[in-house]
Amino acid sequence: MEGNRVKPSILPGFMELLPADQMVFNRMLDTIRNTYEKFGFVPLDTPTIEKSEILLSKSGGETEKQIYRFSKGDSDVALRFDLTVPLARYVAQHFHELTFPFRRYHIGKAFRGEKPQRGRFREFYQCDIDIVGNGELSLVSDAEVLSVIYNTFKALGFDDFTIRINNRKLLWGFIEQLGIGNKTEVLRAIDKLEKIGKEGLIKELDGIGVKAEAVDKLLEFLAIEGSTGEMLERLKGLEKGNELYLTGAGELEQVCSFVRDFGVPEKNYRIDLTIARGLDYYTGTVYETLLDNYRSIGSVCSGGRYDNLASHFIDRKLPGVGVSVGLTRLFYQLREAGMLPQAGRSTPALVLVVPMEGAERHAIELAVRIREAGIAAEVYLEKGKIGKKLSYADKLGIPLAVIIGEDEIKSGLYTVKVMADGTQHTADREGIVDKIRSLTQV
Amino acid sequence: MEGNRVKPSILPGFMELLPADQMVFNRMLDTIRNTYEKFGFVPLDTPTIEKSEILLSKSGGETEKQIYRFSKGDSDVALRFDLTVPLARYVAQHFHELTFPFRRYHIGKAFRGEKPQRGRFREFYQCDIDIVGNGELSLVSDAEVLSVIYNTFKALGFDDFTIRINNRKLLWGFIEQLGIGNKTEVLRAIDKLEKIGKEGLIKELDGIGVKAEAVDKLLEFLAIEGSTGEMLERLKGLEKGNELYLTGAGELEQVCSFVRDFGVPEKNYRIDLTIARGLDYYTGTVYETLLDNYRSIGSVCSGGRYDNLASHFIDRKLPGVGVSVGLTRLFYQLREAGMLPQAGRSTPALVLVVPMEGAERHAIELAVRIREAGIAAEVYLEKGKIGKKLSYADKLGIPLAVIIGEDEIKSGLYTVKVMADGTQHTADREGIVDKIRSLTQV
Numbered sequence: 001m002e003g004n005r006v007k008p009s010i011l012p013g014f015m016e017l018l019p020a021d022q023m024v025f026n027r028m029l030d031t032i033r034n035t036y037e038k039f040g041f042v043p044l045d046t047p048t049i050e051k052s053e054i055l056l057s058k059s060g061g062e063t064e065k066q067i068y069r070f071s072k073g074d075s076d077v078a079l080r081f082d083l084t085v086p087l088a089r090y091v092a093q094h095f096h097e098l099t100f101p102f103r104r105y106h107i108g109k110a111f112r113g114e115k116p117q118r119g120r121f122r123e124f125y126q127c128d129i130d131i132v133g134n135g136e137l138s139l140v141s142d143a144e145v146l147s148v149i150y151n152t153f154k155a156l157g158f159d160d161f162t163i164r165i166n167n168r169k170l171l172w173g174f175i176e177q178l179g180i181g182n183k184t185e186v187l188r189a190i191d192k193l194e195k196i197g198k199e200g201l202i203k204e205l206d207g208i209g210v211k212a213e214a215v216d217k218l219l220e221f222l223a224i225e226g227s228t229g230e231m232l233e234r235l236k237g238l239e240k241g242n243e244l245y246l247t248g249a250g251e252l253e254q255v256c257s258f259v260r261d262f263g264v265p266e267k268n269y270r271i272d273l274t275i276a277r278g279l280d281y282y283t284g285t286v287y288e289t290l291l292d293n294y295r296s297i298g299s300v301c302s303g304g305r306y307d308n309l310a311s312h313f314i315d316r317k318l319p320g321v322g323v324s325v326g327l328t329r330l331f332y333q334l335r336e337a338g339m340l341p342q343a344g345r346s347t348p349a350l351v352l353v354v355p356m357e358g359a360e361r362h363a364i365e366l367a368v369r370i371r372e373a374g375i376a377a378e379v380y381l382e383k384g385k386i387g388k389k390l391s392y393a394d395k396l397g398i399p400l401a402v403i404i405g406e407d408e409i410k411s412g413l414y415t416v417k418v419m420a421d422g423t424q425h426t427a428d429r430e431g432i433v434d435k436i437r438s439l440t441q442v
Numbered sequence: 443m444e445g446n447r448v449k450p451s452i453l454p455g456f457m458e459l460l461p462a463d464q465m466v467f468n469r470m471l472d473t474i475r476n477t478y479e480k481f482g483f484v485p486l487d488t489p490t491i492e493k494s495e496i497l498l499s500k501s502g503g504e505t506e507k508q509i510y511r512f513s514k515g516d517s518d519v520a521l522r523f524d525l526t527v528p529l530a531r532y533v534a535q536h537f538h539e540l541t542f543p544f545r546r547y548h549i550g551k552a553f554r555g556e557k558p559q560r561g562r563f564r565e566f567y568q569c570d571i572d573i574v575g576n577g578e579l580s581l582v583s584d585a586e587v588l589s590v591i592y593n594t595f596k597a598l599g600f601d602d603f604t605i606r607i608n609n610r611k612l613l614w615g616f617i618e619q620l621g622i623g624n625k626t627e628v629l630r631a632i633d634k635l636e637k638i639g640k641e642g643l644i645k646e647l648d649g650i651g652v653k654a655e656a657v658d659k660l661l662e663f664l665a666i667e668g669s670t671g672e673m674l675e676r677l678k679g680l681e682k683g684n685e686l687y688l689t690g691a692g693e694l695e696q697v698c699s700f701v702r703d704f705g706v707p708e709k710n711y712r713i714d715l716t717i718a719r720g721l722d723y724y725t726g727t728v729y730e731t732l733l734d735n736y737r738s739i740g741s742v743c744s745g746g747r748y749d750n751l752a753s754h755f756i757d758r759k760l761p762g763v764g765v766s767v768g769l770t771r772l773f774y775q776l777r778e779a780g781m782l783p784q785a786g787r788s789t790p791a792l793v794l795v796v797p798m799e800g801a802e803r804h805a806i807e808l809a810v811r812i813r814e815a816g817i818a819a820e821v822y823l824e825k826g827k828i829g830k831k832l833s834y835a836d837k838l839g840i841p842l843a844v845i846i847g848e849d850e851i852k853s854g855l856y857t858v859k860v861m862a863d864g865t866q867h868t869a870d871r872e873g874i875v876d877k878i879r880s881l882t883q884v
Contacts, residue, residue, distance in 0.1 A: 378481065
């Protein structure tokens, strides 16, 4: 056996965490989940493996190249590359069993065989919410989704972030007003603005064949800045009878007005006319979210409104709106930037019960008592000196150690040691749970 | 587009749930996770895709046939078929960064391309715990793991279940005492006893070449029943100087004695000499768990003690003990048997705020207030008659509806309707959260 040893390693482009980081990651996942649930989004879980014809029914190009696709028996199958196609398939398949508007969240892994590079992962957690209507869906939902983004990042501990909002109809209509032909290509070029800069955009637009005058007007339009009220006012002034533009401006105004009711502070959102989102899929409101002090990460939560979720699967109009947090990438970037909350403990345990030799049974019983009070506790069961046992608590970041020896058993008084500062406290059997609670604030 | 419609469906052998069931499933997952964490097990998450040489380093036969294996670029990769091989690889790879004993839990999906059949799934959740020592690991851990099983199933709402415990050394030693040669094959045959019955076992043993006299003695041994104390007494009487038998009996006695300290009631565990576990992997304590009123499901939580977790990956002796709950299968079987807890709600929302026309903004603000108090609340934002709006609450099983119209806004008094019985309650803005709390007991 030993001769055939395999070097333990994982594939490049996959993330794996040590316990302390995993605790932080899971706390972030839980925070996102709890926020989504507080807004009444329903949990969903779909198979990781689906038929290739389902996953590739709409997409092409990049997706086709990146997808993990293979055969098993007679089946042509693939790993999901996002959570949106599975949602579309789910809603179409279970249409008659669902209640609309269907509000679901889905937190799960998706897979893309991208070229490995810093900060890009081949397996990553997506945390999605979508509200899907049957036939129609109120615009207020667009404001609600923005407020879910706001509440999520607040709950994650961020204060300085900006949800940038735009409307594709507005952009589309403005480009139409300018008499530009290749609107889809222009939108894609605008989407790259943050990456390629103004000069780059001018080159791209020139390449597409947009005339210099139109380029100037477009750049002027994209550069408009101001408070939400000022922006909406400015947009009205630019209206030249284009219906799409008019509808887009109206939608944007309505969404922004409801955003206030949802209690989102002015500082955390603003209209940004440069937000285009590359996907053809989006047809109205679009969102991107930037961390103000770390804009280079790029958008940490994006999405938008779409007219028709599942036209490839069902003959029903299913408009919706949704956003997604790419948690694996976000976690990686925050860690790289030293912006992760301090990774304290490497275990959920708050208490380590440490028996001296011969006190094991007593220690076990005490741990049972502590756990029954809802406090995570562990007994150190290996042999060894007291120092070794306490160093285990130290290494894992367990905040409290309860030491039990002959004296403690006789006197009925336990010593509770605060690992951080070494202070010692005393409690009897009846008072131990309260003592632990007061020392750990749980 | 519409001409190219794809029929929305998933692959056979995969589980997908509607919201109400998904809520129950997630509650079970959370219960298991919370129990594991209360014992201080550390969360772990490893890649779904690993190198084939890693995943197949030890196994062969069935696993090789069932595994989802494929190429991506130059890589020969596969989907994990359990959470044990990834644990072994993880511990070996991160050996110097971990603190031992390393106590981890892992709740995640595993994949096996089995022939689809009722109750067997190709993608399934495993909920594993393991305690891994560096060089050695106290036998008390075997008792602790049993107590984690006990606490898990209690927390899941079960009272009538039996954790059956045995020791492979004891079995191995007894077979040796009988002078039987093919011990591994005999153990595998015993493992099938529940399925093939006594007559089937006799045939199997005969086929392996076990002599009739030895078969009789073995069957007599396997049939021993009684309380834990009686069993341990009987086992001592059967000792004929075989060292393995002696060690096994001693281990079993020690583990059982500690199980009492962990507070596991006598009715929920017992020694069962027929528990063999097919895998060569196990070297000491083995567990299986049966639901007393539904034994035909088979074991719902199994595992055992092993001498060496990761000999294929590292030159260290890493003994451990662990068990696994196969939640996808358990959930399926419980649902089939009508034993699932009533699937009540199809949403986490406890409150639906229902605005009459023109009261949307007021409704949104009230919902913000309710959510800030930590209560999951949703606003019905679509147009429609009050009856349609309330029927949405009904269909999703949302327990309370708060109706807001002109009158309510003027008077400042809201009507809270209990959907289950139609009773109506009144509360003002200040009292609404307490009213909701008292009506939902959260």
